[in-house]
Amino acid sequence: MAASPPTLQSSFGGPVQGARRMPSEAPQERRGASEFDVAVVGGGLVGVATAWGLAREGCRVVVLDEGDRAVRASRGNFALVWVQSKGLGLAPYAGWTIRSSNAWEGFAQTLKEETGLDVCFQRPGGFHLSLSERELEARANSLKRLHNQPGIVDYKTEIMDHAQVARMLPDIGLEVVGGSYCPLDGHVNSLRLFRTLHTAIKARGVTYLPSHRVENITREGGEFRLTTAHREIRANRVALAAGNANMHLAPMVGLECPMRPERGQIVVTERLRPFLRHPVVTLRQTDEGTVMIGDSKEERTDPAGLTLGVSATEAERAVRMFPVLGSANVVRTWSAIRVMTQDGFPIYDESESHPGAFTVCCHSGVTLAANHALTIAPMIARGALDKSLVAPFSARRFHVQEAG
Amino acid sequence: MFKRLADAGAVVALTVDGKPVQARSCDTVAAALLAAGIDRCRTTPVTGAPRLPYCLMGVCFDCLVTIDGVGSRQACLVPVHEGMTVETQQGRREAGR
Numbered sequence: 031m032a033a034s035p036p037t038l039q040s041s042f043g044g045p046v047q048g049a050r051r052m053p054s055e056a057p058q059e060r061r062g063a064s065e066f067d068v069a070v071v072g073g074g075l076v077g078v079a080t081a082w083g084l085a086r087e088g089c090r091v092v093v094l095d096e097g098d099r100a101v102r103a104s105r106g107n108f109a110l111v112w113v114q115s116k117g118l119g120l121a122p123y124a125g126w127t128i129r130s131s132n133a134w135e136g137f138a139q140t141l142k143e144e145t146g147l148d149v150c151f152q153r154p155g156g157f158h159l160s161l162s163e164r165e166l167e168a169r170a171n172s173l174k175r176l177h178n179q180p181g182i183v184d185y186k187t188e189i190m191d192h193a194q195v196a197r198m199l200p201d202i203g204l205e206v207v208g209g210s211y212c213p214l215d216g217h218v219n220s221l222r223l224f225r226t227l228h229t230a231i232k233a234r235g236v237t238y239l240p241s242h243r244v245e246n247i248t249r250e251g252g253e254f255r256l257t258t259a260h261r262e263i264r265a266n267r268v269a270l271a272a273g274n275a276n277m278h279l280a281p282m283v284g285l286e287c288p289m290r291p292e293r294g295q296i297v298v299t300e301r302l303r304p305f306l307r308h309p310v311v312t313l314r315q316t317d318e319g320t321v322m323i324g325d326s327k328e329e330r331t332d333p334a335g336l337t338l339g340v341s342a343t344e345a346e347r348a349v350r351m352f353p354v355l356g357s358a359n360v361v362r363t364w365s366a367i368r369v370m371t372q373d374g375f376p377i378y379d380e381s382e383s384h385p386g387a388f389t390v391c392c393h394s395g396v397t398l399a400a401n402h403a404l405t406i407a408p409m410i411a412r413g414a415l416d417k418s419l420v421a422p423f424s425a426r427r428f429h430v431q432e433a434g
Numbered sequence: 435m436f437k438r439l440a441d442a443g444a445v446v447a448l449t450v451d452g453k454p455v456q457a458r459s460c461d462t463v464a465a466a467l468l469a470a471g472i473d474r475c476r477t478t479p480v481t482g483a484p485r486l487p488y489c490l491m492g493v494c495f496d497c498l499v500t501i502d503g504v505g506s507r508q509a510c511l512v513p514v515h516e517g518m519t520v521e522t523q524q525g526r527r528e529a530g531r
Contacts, residue, residue, distance in 0.1 A: 201529070300506055301479040305529045319479055319526045354530025359506050 064253045066092045066237070068410060069265035071244050071256070071279060072272035074104040075220070075395035076369075076402055078227040080271050083407020085234035092263060093231065094256060097241040101333045103273060104395060106366020108296060108322060109220035110309060111151065111397045114158060114187045114212035118176040120375045122422040125183045126401065131214050133400035138218070144233060147226040149218050150317040156215025156309045157199065159206050159351050166208045173210060187212040201305055203353045209310075217309045219317055220396050227399075239263075244272070247282040249384045254283075267386040269410055271402075273369040276377075276391045284383030286425045287391050288372040291331045295340050296324035297348075298362040305354065313348050321355065323348040327368075336365050369393055372428065378406060378420040386413070389425070436468050448518040455520075463509035463520060464490060464497045475499050475509060476523035499523060 070081045073095025084091045096102075113131050117124025131153070138151040160166035170189050177184060191208040198211070231238060239258075246257040247268060256263040268283065270276050280287035301319030309315075312325040326340045341363050349356045369392070371377050376392035388410050392398055409415045443459035450472060457466035464487035467475055474484040476498050487497035490510045497509040500521040509520075 301526045302529045303526045321529075352529070356530075357503070357505065358527070358529060359504075 064264040064266050066090050066263070066265040068092075068267045068269055069094060069254060069256055069263055070269045070271055071247075072270070072275070073228075073238065073240065074100075074102055074271070074273055075107075075224055075227065075399055076273070076390055076392065077269075077271035078224070078231055079395075079399040079402040080269055080390050080407050080410070081231050081236050082227055082234065083403035084269075084411055085231060085236050086403075087408055087411035089411050090235075091231070092237040092239060092265060094242040094244050094258060094263060095238065095240045096243045101274075101367050103366055103369050104224045105221070106294075106296070106364055107220055107396060108294075108314070108324065109217050109223075109316075109396055110156070110311070110314065111153065111216040111218055112156065112311070112394070113185055113214040113397075114156065114210060115172070115176070115311075116394075116397075117179070117182060118172060119373070120422060120427075121179040121182045123375050124176070124185065126376070126419075126423070127394070127397060128183055128185060128214060129405070130398045130401040131216070133404055134216070134218075137400035137403060141223075141226050141230055145226050145229045147222060147229060149220075149223040149226050151216065151218045152317075153214065153216030154308050155211060155213040156217075156311065157195065157209045157211050158311045159195070159202070159209040161205050161207065161347065161350055163207055169210055185212060185214055198308060199306065199310075199352075201352050201354050203350050205350045211308075215309060217314050217316075218396060223396065223399065244279065247279065247387075249283065249387070254384075254386065267388070267410065267413070269388045269390055271390045273391070274367065276389060280379075280389055280425075283387035284381040285379050285387060285389050286428070287377055287379075287389050288425065288428055289391075290370050290372050292368045292370050293326075293328040293330045293332070293335075293365050294324060294368050295326045295328075295336060295344065295363065295365045296322055297341050297345050297360055298322055298364075299355065299358040300361050302358060306352070310351065312344070313351065320361070321348075321358065323355075331367055333365065333367050336363060369395065376423045377425045378415060378423045379425050380415050388415070435471060438469060446514050446516050446518075448514055448516075448520055450520045451522055457514045459514070461514045462490075463499065463501060463507075463512045463514055463518070465510075466514050467497075467499075467509060467520070472522070474522065477525050479526040482525055500527075 067089040068084050068091050070077045070093045073093045081091050081093045116127040138149050188211050195209050242258040244256050248255050254265050254268045270279050274289045274291045276287040277289040299321040306315040313323050315321050324344045379389040381387035446457045455470045476485050485496045488494045492511045498506045499509045501507045505527045
């Protein structure tokens, strides 16, 4: 049932040891009596990217997911593969993001070879646009603070004035005073990415169990037992990739994952001929022609609600940035709950009290998908996180702040 | 292809893609396009397949046209008026038009 793993592309940035191992060659000594080497809790983008990476390493993987009614960021996100602004407050996050951004093209190519599906990854460089001098100054200051941090990777974000932006985005409105441009920014078709990863894990023999919400996790006799309404699943390792629900799951295995979910809203126009060559952080034209608008943040967590005033403000700012959108029809709006850790940075951890339990949790499930598949998953397959890469992302950082 | 059953009211003059078309005062835009023998009101944004009004009751969205400058309106739900400007749509619309 499992497809034989194709060889890795040399363009991948991440460590790829063992990737050519066939499933039948996985080391026997690692295996208990469990049916699975790794149980991944959560079937969203973070979970399936991790599961795919684990399957490439030869692991027997089960993905335990909720059903169709799950509150799922993977179905509502904005689909940017974004670098600029990342890392203010935690410098290693910039390097971690750039690593994924650099691996994305090879990641998308391999997915295409395995599934025949194109996730339409593009990296034309992206903009953050400002509608007043004050906004532009705040933007410049924030980038300055970001790049002044010790140990930061300089990722060449450039502040541009109106004329410079207009050369690359000819349809900007007169109110756009300028913006910042980062050549590493890109975007993808994220619904297709979600579908493609599910197709890819199926082809690799991963067991996907929808409507298997995990209620409890215990570790007995060297294996994990995951309780669901249907049955108990046993696995040698467990990777928590359940988004905001990691907050409740992590303490079951001696970890912590403090979250603060927030709501975002998106407005979508009808399909238009391509006019926007670069994604803007609040606005992008998809490969299929629709324009997605939205970067709102609300401290509400009702996924069914929609604040009309927020959508109206998003649309109004979009039309000021690109007046040609004034005559475009809106065909959809939606709200979705962001997966957000308490400080906004990823959490990757392994449990000391429950060896074999890992957390894979972050806001940017699209941007970091390549890292989760190609860097984090191989670490979990080997049984230990590589501290040289992910130590800054341990949830232990929260203790220092709380002590203050 | 289509014939009017009876006199449907006064003559109303519109333009479709800049050409004069005569409709009747009780027509919807869709009825006027069909009566005028126009063979496509749009092509689809993805495959470019030709489309004409189909369900005539607001359900199928096949009859989308630009009416008086507003794009993707359902021709079957909009009554004609004197001097109306109708444009057929070719594939994806152009932003700002």
